[in-house]
Structure formats: structure tokens, C-alpha cells
Amino acid sequence: MARRKKIYEGKAKILYEGPEPGTYVQYFKDDATAFNAEKKAVIEGKGVLNNRLSEFFMTGLNTIGVPTHFLKRLNMREQLIRQVExxxxxxxxxxxxxxxxxxxxxxxxxxxxxxxxxxxxxxxxxxxxxxxxxxxxxxxxxxxxxxxxxxxxxxxxxxxxxxxxxxxxxxxxxxxxxxxxxxxxxxxxxxxxxxxxxxxxxxxxxVKTGQKLDKDVFRRDLGNLTDAYTEVAKRLGVMPSNVTHATKPTLIN
Missing domain, CATH: 3.30.470.20 (ATP-grasp fold, B domain)
Incomplete structure (x- = not known):
């Protein structure tokens, strides 16, 4: 496979040149940052979860007529997106x-x-x-x-x-x-x-307990970030409900 041209790398994602003009491939990294990158860590499985969850939300928005840059998920860590300014x-x-x-x-x-x-x-x-x-x-x-x-x-x-x-x-x-x-x-x-x-x-x-299921878990050292994101994915039906840990998640296509 030919080496892809990197367009941009941010704190949590990398953009590569897409297969067609006007497209990018967006790659989700496992990197976690907080406080303007003063706190950093690599959390295995985070990129996979965010790729799948972002697909879920962007697809839902497209379906109800809210336009997004999302075109389709390519694999566990990458999605095809429209090039935007x-x-x-x-x-x-x-x-x-x-x-x-x-x-x-x-x-x-x-x-x-x-x-x-x-x-x-x-x-x-x-x-x-x-x-x-x-x-x-x-x-x-x-x-x-x-x-x-x-x-x-x-x-x-x-x-x-x-x-x-x-x-x-x-x-x-x-x-x-x-x-x-x-x-x-x-x-x-x-x-x-x-x-x-x-x-x-x-x-x-x-809703009932007030438990945080977002990046504040990492910001405030409240537990395992992957477990928190996995819980969100399970509730939304993005992951099987019987998965108990998602260091290396198995996701539904």
C-alpha cells in the first residue's frame, strides 16, 4: 500500500490525503490531553472508541438533516471525511x-x-x-x-x-x-x-448517580478513561452490552 500523505496532526487525530479529491482520511489516536496539553497520556483503545462513537453521532446528524463532514467509517481507527475549510x-x-x-x-x-x-x-x-x-x-x-x-x-x-x-x-x-x-x-x-x-x-x-463518563475522568484522575467511554458506547448500542473491558474493543460493524 502506498504511503499516504499526512496533511495535519493534532492532539487526538491525524488527517491524511483522501482517495478522492476533496476528501481526507481522519485517523483517531490513543493520545489523551488536558489543560492545553499540559497533561498527556496514551490510553489504549481510546481512538477506536472515539472513531466509532463519532461515526454514530455524525451519522445520526446526517440522517436528521444536520450536515456534517462525515462520509463513512473505513476501519477501526479511520473514517473518510469531506475536506472543509x-x-x-x-x-x-x-x-x-x-x-x-x-x-x-x-x-x-x-x-x-x-x-x-x-x-x-x-x-x-x-x-x-x-x-x-x-x-x-x-x-x-x-x-x-x-x-x-x-x-x-x-x-x-x-x-x-x-x-x-x-x-x-x-x-x-x-x-x-x-x-x-x-x-x-x-x-x-x-x-x-x-x-x-x-x-x-x-x-x-x-442521570442517576452523576458519574462522569467523559474526559473529566482523565482530567481529574477519577478512574479508567477507556472504561468510561466503553460505558457510553455500550449504552448507545455501539458495543455489545456484555463487554466488560475495552482495552482492545470489539465493536459492532
Whole structure:
């Protein structure tokens, strides 16, 4: 097999040149990072789980008419995606107080917010991905007002979908972040959900016990991260319910 051309390597994924023009192959690594990569580890099986879970969520969004960059899963660690122009922002949707918003506003962790809150952060690790206002975004040309309106609408549709799916399996969607990219088709441009949707990019708590089933397990040293992600996959039907440990997961095709 010919060696593929690497396009980009991030903290959790690698992008390779795809088999057709306008496509990439996205490879999910086992690397885990927190606090802007100040804390690092390699957690066996994490990339496999995130690949499969992201496929599950992206497929579901495509099915309900929310456009994404996802085309198909290729194997246990790779998926074929559409090439997009990533807007340099993280779009954060919060349903309950946790993480930075709880610290900034002195809110009790887990407190329900009056309504879903959408925030934007500028994607720049060296600056700690700072929060930015819509005024900043428009002034610096990262997105237009129409783009922002469409991004908020997309993010809230993703929130409705994810929150419903998760609640159906006994998981509370605390918050999540997504990236959004531009796809050009002739003179027409549209926005699509890109990057990934996985427990790496969401806060997920068990509805009854409050047990954390997301990357906070790694951030706060609360246990085995692979076990937490495996529990999410099992509840969603991505893995057989009789699997007890997923260091080397066996997933349903």
C-alpha cells in the first residue's frame, strides 16, 4: 500500500490525503490531553472508541438533516471525511454549569442553566483557546454575522439531537463543543459540523448517580478513561452490552 500523505496532526487525530479529491482520511489516536496539553497520556483503545462513537453521532446528524463532514467509517481507527475549510472557532453549548463557566460565574457544578448557552472560543492552543465575543469574530473576519447566526442554529440542533439521544440511555448532556467548517460547491457555500463528536468533546454524566463518563475522568484522575467511554458506547448500542473491558474493543460493524 502506498504511503499516504499526512496533511495535519493534532492532539487526538491525524488527517491524511483522501482517495478522492476533496476528501481526507481522519485517523483517531490513543493520545489523551488536558489543560492545553499540559497533561498527556496514551490510553489504549481510546481512538477506536472515539472513531466509532463519532461515526454514530455524525451519522445520526446526517440522517436528521444536520450536515456534517462525515462520509463513512473505513476501519477501526479511520473514517473518510469531506475536506472543509475550518472556521478557527470552537462552538460551545452548555446545558448545565460545569468547567470554566462554573468557575467564572461562581455557579454550583451541575446547576441547570436557564436555557442552552452558546459560547465561542478562538482556536489557539498557545493562548489557551480564549473565549471571544461575536464582535471580535466579525471584526477579525473569522466569520460573518450570517455565518454566526447559522453556526448558532447548527449548534442548537446538534444539542437537541445529542441531549435526546443521551437522555434516552440515562446520560445527561452537560455541555459539548464542536467545530464547524465551510464546504464550497461551485458558487455555493454551506456550513457543516466537522472534527468529531465524542466523549473527548462532551461532558456526560450518569442521570442517576452523576458519574462522569467523559474526559473529566482523565482530567481529574477519577478512574479508567477507556472504561468510561466503553460505558457510553455500550449504552448507545455501539458495543455489545456484555463487554466488560475495552482495552482492545470489539465493536459492532
Amino acid at each position: 475550518i472556521i478557527p472557532l470552537e462552538v460551545i453549548v452548555r446545558n448545565f454549569a460545569a468547567g470554566s463557566i462554573a468557575k467564572r460565574l461562581g455557579l454550583e457544578e451541575g446547576a441547570a442553566l436557564p436555557r442552552p448557552i452558546v459560547e465561542f472560543s478562538y482556536k489557539e492552543d498557545s493562548l489557551g483557546d480564549p473565549l471571544v465575543t461575536e464582535e471580535y469574530i466579525i471584526a477579525f473576519g473569522w466569520a460573518s454575522q450570517q455565518d454566526l447566526d447559522d453556526m448558532i442554529a447548527l449548534a442548537l440542533r446538534v444539542n437537541d439531537f445529542l441531549a435526546g439521544v443521551m437522555y434516552g440511555v440515562g446520560i445527561k448532556l452537560i455541555d459539548f463543543k464542536i467545530e464547524i467548517g465551510r464546504v464550497y460547491e461551485g458558487d455555493f457555500m454551506r456550513l457543516v459540523v466537522a472534527d468529531e463528536i465524542s466523549p473527548d468533546s462532551c461532558r456526560l454524566w450518569d
